[in-house]
Amino acid sequence: MTKVLLINPPVINVIEPWTDQPQYVRTALAHLAGYLRNTQKVEIKVIDAKYEQINFEEVVRRTEEFDPDIVGLTAFTSEIKPAAYQAALIKKLNPNILTVIGGVHVTTLPRETLEEFPFFDFGVVGEGEITLKELVDYKKGVKSLEEIKGLVYRKGNEIIKTPPRPNIVDQESLPLPAWDLLPKAEMYYIQTEKGCPFNCQFCVNHNGRVARKRSPQSVIKEFEQLINYANPEYINIGDEIFTVDMPRAYQIMELMIQKGIHDKIKWDVQTHVKYIDEPLIEQFKRAKIYELHMGVEAGDEISLKNLGKGNTKETIQRAFDLARKVGVKTGAFFILGHPGETIKSMQNTIDFAAKVNPDVPMFSIMVAYPGTEIARLASKKEQGFAGISRNWDDYRFRIGGSIWYKNFTKKQLEWMLIKGYLTVFIKNYRIIDLFKFAWKYRKAALTLLSKVLTGKEVISEYAPPPKDYEEILKTSFVTSDESMEASKTTFAAFLADEMKRTKNENPELVAEQRYRPSI
Ligand code: B12
Ligand code: SF4
Numbered sequence: 001m002t003k004v005l006l007i008n009p010p011v012i013n014v015i016e017p018w019t020d021q022p023q024y025v026r027t028a029l030a031h032l033a034g035y036l037r038n039t040q041k042v043e044i045k046v047i048d049a050k051y052e053q054i055n056f057e058e059v060v061r062r063t064e065e066f067d068p069d070i071v072g073l074t075a076f077t078s079e080i081k082p083a084a085y086q087a088a089l090i091k092k093l094n095p096n097i098l099t100v101i102g103g104v105h106v107t108t109l110p111r112e113t114l115e116e117f118p119f120f121d122f123g124v125v126g127e128g129e130i131t132l133k134e135l136v137d138y139k140k141g142v143k144s145l146e147e148i149k150g151l152v153y154r155k156g157n158e159i160i161k162t163p164p165r166p167n168i169v170d171q172e173s174l175p176l177p178a179w180d181l182l183p184k185a186e187m188y189y190i191q192t193e194k195g196c197p198f199n200c201q202f203c204v205n206h207n208g209r210v211a212r213k214r215s216p217q218s219v220i221k222e223f224e225q226l227i228n229y230a231n232p233e234y235i236n237i238g239d240e241i242f243t244v245d246m247p248r249a250y251q252i253m254e255l256m257i258q259k260g261i262h263d264k265i266k267w268d269v270q271t272h273v274k275y276i277d278e279p280l281i282e283q284f285k286r287a288k289i290y291e292l293h294m295g296v297e298a299g300d301e302i303s304l305k306n307l308g309k310g311n312t313k314e315t316i317q318r319a320f321d322l323a324r325k326v327g328v329k330t331g332a333f334f335i336l337g338h339p340g341e342t343i344k345s346m347q348n349t350i351d352f353a354a355k356v357n358p359d360v361p362m363f364s365i366m367v368a369y370p371g372t373e374i375a376r377l378a379s380k381k382e383q384g385f386a387g388i389s390r391n392w393d394d395y396r397f398r399i400g401g402s403i404w405y406k407n408f409t410k411k412q413l414e415w416m417l418i419k420g421y422l423t424v425f426i427k428n429y430r431i432i433d434l435f436k437f438a439w440k441y442r443k444a445a446l447t448l449l450s451k452v453l454t455g456k457e458v459i460s461e462y463a464p465p466p467k468d469y470e471e472i473l474k475t476s477f478v479t480s481d482e483s484m485e486a487s488k489t490t491f492a493a494f495l496a497d498e499m500k501r502t503k504n505e506n507p508e509l510v511a512e513q514r515y516r517p518s519i
Helices: 027-039 056-066 077-093 104-108 110-116 129-140 216-230 246-259 278-286 301-306 313-326 343-356 373-379 410-427 431-440 442-454 481-505 508-512
Strands: 002-008 042-048 070-074 098-102 122-124 151-155 158-161 187-190 234-237 268-271 291-297 330-336 360-365 385-388 403-405
Touching: 002 027, 002 056, 002 129, 027 042, 027 070, 027 129, 027 187, 042 056, 056 077, 070 077, 070 129, 077 098, 077 104, 098 104, 098 129, 104 110, 110 122, 110 151, 110 158, 122 129, 187 216, 216 234, 216 246, 246 278, 278 313, 291 313, 291 343, 301 343, 313 330, 313 343, 330 343, 330 410, 343 410, 360 410, 373 385, 373 481, 403 410, 410 431, 410 442, 431 442, 481 508
Parallel strands: 002 042, 002 070, 070 098, 098 122, 187 234, 234 268, 268 291, 291 330, 330 360
Antiparallel strands: 122 151, 151 158, 385 403
16 A cells, blocks of 8 residues: 655744744645545545644654655745755665655645755645555556646656646535544634635735635534544634635534534634624634634734725724724734835834734745745835845745845844834733733743844754755755746646635635625
């Protein structure tokens, strides 16, 4: 029987405990494992090294023990180098193991990823369920690589990219994720829909512009299975915009209340300020949501207008005021470092954040993810950007240093981030909240302060950067400015084709994501 090992690789240092020492396991791996075991005779094992806080050597040891035919690794951009390093160690252990990289980084830079990291044999572009299954078929000798869509691979010195893999429009046709193959955790992120109609300059939105949804019944089934399996404290909904179909969101919460799920777990979601009305907020309250997160991103008029999110100060204020009125706790995301940003425009965002006054403000520094408009502008050094790093380890989120600016230094940017937090609390006389917040996120706050004051990052105790890390990954930095620029155009074309195809396959989905009252 073919053996498949799926890995969420370790981190090389802990900058942000929330993401680098997560309390949650990786959703993508549960989805892939769920599909694979339903469609193939395979033996599957999953190692979530980040969650388990194990190091590269321990992953190699477990790999040797399991002796897989295929190893699939997942990576966001900030994780691609650790994933490549892990693949290099696995190739050293046994060169016959096929190494496959999937996730959003290789999806936006397919050829470049294989060029940069020879330790990956295959790259899976886009949704990975069917492509991975077909790679198992290839390993079994019943499918040729040319037949497999959504793949990049090497043929001699050439890198071949096969035609795009269409997204799975009917998400209901997929089995439930195989959470039981991952370690039990106290927090999970489930995905009830994929896709988002907006076009933010900083976001990859790799799931496409049409929300592909699961039914409320299937979502409830997943909640129940997870509760039975792990009895976690939190089950958060990781959707881009949970309420993109407002009646569906209302219905999911109705079922949560009927089944008593809202009393068994804490949960939160992320949504867009436009997709909120009073009955929905009241339903959130009844369903005992822990925190309602909404992306504000900017408070400066010009940045807000150019952002592509379709937000105005009025729609933002309305959503937060509504939540306050009903008594639902809110979290708001703000980004510093927009195109054309100046110290003054950042101050505008901070002042607006204080006016909105969310319960939990979350400031971050812009990261220029491949495939985005920000990456295109930064590569061209336009609109205030002075350059862009090609060391993917710089692509962290809240204190990420992926871009240089003409109007201010990175240090000034980091100080503005701290100022943002302080202003929201102090201007609103929320001194106790400030202490509570600082205590809750003390690890993150300390790493941030240490970075700002000393310029150094705190090294993880469990996975310090291996000595040969940079040496093994010496081929790094091959992605040119032109490739970064092109990644936006190529990816936008892919998204446009996908939107057309999804609309043809199920035109109702588009209608259902226009604003409709929740009841
Ligand atoms: C939910 C979510 C989270 C959750 C993660 C919860 C979890 N348990 O995994 C939280 C909030 C914690 C989070 C954190 C971060 N996130 Co996030 N997150 C998302 C979100 C909204 C959904 C991701 C998800 O789980 N989808 C469901 C699964 C099933 O889909 P998937 O991950 O895309 O996986 C599919 C394919 O990519 C592919 N695939 C993936 N891996 C593999 C591996 C193999 C072998 C194969 C074959 C295929 C394959 O197949 C999968 C199944 O179809 C996306 C945005 C989006 N639109 O998708 C952003 C997104 C993935 N996140 C992003 C980022 C940057 C981050 C952070 C770095 C930000 C931060 N520091 O706070 C951290 C990093 C976390 C970490 N290192 O562990 C970016 C990535 C951009 C980039 N180029 O790197 C995204 C795209 C959002 C954006 N702004 O554009 N995130
Ligand atoms: S609304 Fe959210 S998911 Fe949609 S494009 Fe903007 S940042 Fe991405």
